[in-house]
Amino acid sequence: MSNNRRPIYVSIAIIIVTAAVILWFKPDGDDKKDTNATQTLPAVINSEDNASLSTELATGQTAQATTTSSQSTFVTGLENLPRSLKGTQVDGDIIIDENKQLVVTEGLRRLFDYFLSALGEEEEAVIFARVESYIRQHTPEPAASQAVAIFNQYVAYLKALPEIEKRYGNLQLQATKSGELDLNAVAQQRQDVANLRQQYFDKPTITAFFGAEDDYDDYSIEMVKINQNKQMSDAQKQAARQNYISRLPNNATKESIMQQANLGELMARTEQMKARGATPEALYNMRRDLVGAPAAERLAQVDREDANFDQRFTQYETQKQRLLSQSADQTQTQAQVQINQLEQQLFNDTERKRLDGYAALQQQQATSTP
Template structure:
């Protein structure tokens, strides 16, 4: 099963704050997915064998105390009467056991918990707790089943207490950004409080399995903030410091993901510059392949062709539309509607108003 990584909630908080500070940092910090969002990732892989059973998920960090009209908490498999947000999806996450039927704690176990917790709001806490316990016990032998249930209960307790920590730091972070910078001392104290909370609830094995990826992203985000807020460094020095930090990270999926995302800003900037200079499609492809890889470069090349084709049809549409309005303004709309249907499909027609506004804005700026 391919391993998935989430950008942690703390990183997202930092990113949101940095957006208010500088566009440059946005391009460095742009995340893939919000860990605070309670939407299930519906992809999954299931594998059964003598030593493991696998399944995949996302990540709720608050909202654990809500009400629901559902009161029936009797489950066998845990998948009965799924809430609407989970219907049609496959369970995400994994439960792995060793040859002695002992639980092997992984990040996938956390994703499994998050999959069911993502329905918080549709189901009350008691229902979700019963559903998860039933799912675990139906799919897992003892003693691993009871071990997984115990960790799930710890995880729920952790999320509740984490929400209180986040709430206590929310206003401080907001106040810090009013001056145009984030107080890194506040960031460090918040990180320490979360670390202490984890140590109170989980053992070291679970902390490492559940949160090591989050911590790597957190450390990266803080390092980028420190660089960005260093007034003694020039933009060139800051860029070099960012690249140096990433180059010293351990090789792996997290480093690869960060490097790809860090290339987004450079990709946008270089694409605009090269197009303004009349670069060929092959030159654009070569540059993009260097930054984001061949598959992405191929997709972007295809988008360029589609955009050029749409723009050509749009210019034709605008010219003919203006002609119709000039010749017969009172009855032109019917013919304009027919023209739109001839030149554009349903999805493209929805873009026309916004695209016209962008074109006009571009003309005005020039």
Template sequence: MSNNRRSPFLFIAIIAVIILMTVAIILWFKPKNSRTVFSQSPFTTISNEIANLSIDMTNFNDKVDPSSNQNSTPFTTGLENLPRSLQGTTVDGEIIIDEQKQLVVTEGLRRLFDYFLSAFGEEEDTVIYDRVKSYIRNHTPEPAASQAITIFDQYVAYLKALPEIEKRYGNLQLQATENGELDLNAVAQQKQDVAKLRQQHFAKQTITAFFGAQEEYDNYSVEMIRINQNDQLSDAQKEVARQDYISRMPNNLAKANIEQQANLNALISRTEQMKAKGATAEELYKMRRELVGAPAAARLAQVDQEDASFDQRFNQYQAQKQRLLSQNVDSAQAQTELNQIEQQLFDESERKRLAGYAALQQQKAANTN
């Protein structure tokens, strides 16, 4: 990507397309019962706790009291009269205790908090707090229950303070889109400020449990951007640098997910290169089988066939559309005929893709010229 300075918007577009293709491939061949594979934009905001919740915690009531009397709450289980967005859902997260009924802090506890906090805006902050407190006490013995409620109060205070850091640095993702590069110095300083904020609100073991995996993913994403933005490295050297970074990561779930992500990126890159050279379906199948296994390779071959069929029908559609436009027929009549052609050539879901696909083809043609 040595020309990203000359074509910043093309660089961003390529990144976006690769991300979308990666997510689509993950969803296509991941096992149905597996945990979601990590897939993250390289421009992810480092302090993405707020983004994940899609709420503004700056208005959360400062006077919510974690030690308030349990009998003052209208809830027993915390699940009574759930807001619309949570109705019909299963509570996410977990509360783990040890043999002495002490709380074992896990990432699942944070997910539990996020589950209820996601209703902010539908419910008053005090209602959400009472709901969380009741849920914890209904499912957890003491002293673990009080310990969990204390951490929830710390978590709320932390989320309330995060927007100040966001304001300080602005929207780094938007800045990257405008400039064609991510300001890695700003990212590093923002990460440092977020780390200090976490230390102010949480014990060390809570920081590790709540944010440890996220921190590994963030560090990985930043390093991949650093490598991609290094114009002194060739594509081959960049790939070596990526693999070297991954190899030095600790052996854990985060590394396993990132390795799978790297395989998917390699799959996309090699597929594009082989197709450009006119590779046969059998050659593509063999390459994919080596990277992702036979079942996934077979399903991707099916995707190729479906894409080829769509391309053929799209070209037929475009030819008939041009013919109609060249005949200078009445616009209403032309639109009626076009609608009929669309219905003949495409199903309902494919028709929704036509406008975007046509725009993509025009962009490709413009870039080629």
């Protein structure tokens, strides 16, 4: 689902500069799945999406989910979905055991996040009714009522989070005089968040909802500690990073962290191999070994798209220069009209926005190359 209006969660993961690139390496299991039937154990959590929710929750009053409100508005919870959810599949899952008791998983949190992402398009009370209807349509009792209760707790927890954020502000900006992250403030904020969670959830729910997120935070903080250690050489820091990762439990979180750790090497190798004229097959094999086949294929697709754009850009620049050189024989306005038509023929709306910046980059590279 795209265009989720979600604020930055109280998470230390913001200190990872390469977070945007890391999204490439998430497993395909992160895709939204329509759970039209309640699953029973055993089940595998499909993703570790650290989704966060809009602070719009903190500006309104809590609208508790009730059977009356949901049944009077929805049957399945999927009727008349808001624009941002149309055409998407319901993310998350509801797991029950053989006694029809709810088994809390990270997938349940993703299910809540999926519907709550529509805040701003729908009133809070409508979303509550939608969520309860969806749960009761797909889940037997007593698991259904248990899930509704946890949803109410989850929303109350999310509404309380901004107060902690307000107390600490942007920790990324509150650096020490040497420009380093204040790890003491980070640790205190994390403790405050942990205490808040304990007010709303039992320990199994905390582990299920936030366990993977906490693992990422632990990793991120440890990497910052290593980077800020003035007593260690670069080689020692690299060894310390590898040692920390090697001691992590073997799970999906570790696999993703290892992919992140390989990012720097991936970028360096890619640049070196392209400079040497490496074939697409050679690049794919190198990337597959570092970050896995799905990410390698996505990066290969990016290469193909970039190559296609470069080819069209070269064609565009050639014809543009020809039109400009002929402008003496026609008005400047006529030449610009033809150039605009050329842009529309060769590029889509998004690509046209890149043209000026891309041309400047090409010029910069040309002047800096001997």
